[in-house]
Amino acid sequence: MERPILRHGANTRxxxxxxxxxxxxxxxxxxxxxxxxxxxxxxxxxxIIKTSSAQGGAGGPRRTLSAAARRKVSLAQKARWAGLR
Known part of the structure; x- marks a missing residue:
């Protein structure tokens, strides 16, 4: 089946x-x-002052956790998950 040829202005809508x-x-x-x-x-x-963090950029130096703090957070999260099971 052939497609009809559209003339200029035929499909103006x-x-x-x-x-x-x-x-x-x-x-x-x-x-x-x-x-x-x-x-x-x-x-x-x-x-109102636009800060780099409000614009999506880094707001400052990243804060890192010590190994002991990471372990404490990890244990607390594991306890939360265990409580939900």
Whole structure:
């Protein structure tokens, strides 16, 4: 069975829908940019400071546990699991 040949403009509904969606995405991105600028201007006035940890980066040096502390945590967790069984 052969597929019908689509002529230019034969499927305008789909083309219009895609154009509308693309336009909506563009407008939403512009709104987001304006909101980001407004937040950037207002945040310092409110005393809100973005930290690297709030942005997803490392918040500082990692704290490590000593071997004794790791063992204590391990034993406590094993006791919790044993209590649930």
């Amino acid at each position: 789909e083309g219009d829908l895609m154009a509308n969606i693309a336009e909506m995405v563009k407008e939403l991105q512009q709104q987001r940019d304006r909101l980001d600028q407004a937040i950037g201007a207002l945040a310092p006035l409110a005393g």
